[in-house]
Amino acid sequence: MHHFIATKKQGQQAWLGPGESHHLLRVLRLKVGQEVRLTLGDGIIYRAAIQETDVKSCRLQLLKEERRERRPVLHLAVGPPKTNERYRFLLEKCTELGVASITPLRCRYSERKKVRPEKDRHAIEAAVKQSHKGFIPALRPMEELASFLAAATTPQRYLAHLEAGKRRPLGDLNWQEETLVLIGPEGDFSPEEIAAAQQAGFQGLDLGQEVLRTETAAMTVAAAPLIKRGGNA
Secondary structure (H helix, E strand, O other), X not given: OOEEEEEEEEOOEEEEOHHHHHHHHHHOOOOOOXXXXXXXXXXXXXXXXXXXXXXXXXXXXXEEEEEEOXXXXXXXXXXXOOOHHHHHHHHHHHHHHOOOEEEEEEOOOOXXXXXXXXXXXXXXXXXXXXXXXXXXXXXXXXXXXXXXXXXXXXXXXXXXXXXXXXXXXXXXXXXXXXXXXEEXXXXXXXXXXHHHHHHOOOXXXXXXXXXXXXXXXXXXXXXXXXXXXOOOO
16 A cells, blocks of 8 residues: 655645655556555554545545554764765665664765755655655754764763774663764764764764674664564564
8 A cells, every 4th residue: 555645634634745646646646535554754654545636735534543653762863975875775774764863964084075955855755655654754954073962962872983992782772762873974983073972971882893884884773773672663
């Protein structure tokens, strides 16, 4: 069954925006009366029937609530890989695994200094629909690492890096509370950045002995809460 992201809900009625309406009508060629799944990004997945077709705003009748997802607690801040393909792969897979937000960071060793928010957001929304998710991760604007560290207030905050030192095993984290994890770009964080993060209250995080690519490290962290819960999203 096709999955859509609605923009508005009132009572038992929901509306799709222009992009979703066009996809429903012109690409999938669905008709009035046919049933679909949809979410407003709040974690609830509904079964709905198409009531009125309009290329700019289709209206649907909510039939029943199918399920509610656990609210994600993991916030990722990551130095994006240097290619669009690898960065969007990271966004897609972390969306499927279930994260609360993703912030691209500009670090000392970053090879990628800019991102393309609209296309990146489209990759996230496509992953939400493909995997029938209820929550849509927030995609934050790209930020300098220094300013991000200065504003960080999440009580549980960790830094995944390759330098020697005390690091907490990923499997020991408490996924019942809001958690922020920083993952560096290719080339890792600089020693100065690691020291600054530690001063800002970030603990070292151990992802194992292997040297992981940025997107692999991000997915490893994103999968940890799901694994600890036994696979229940």
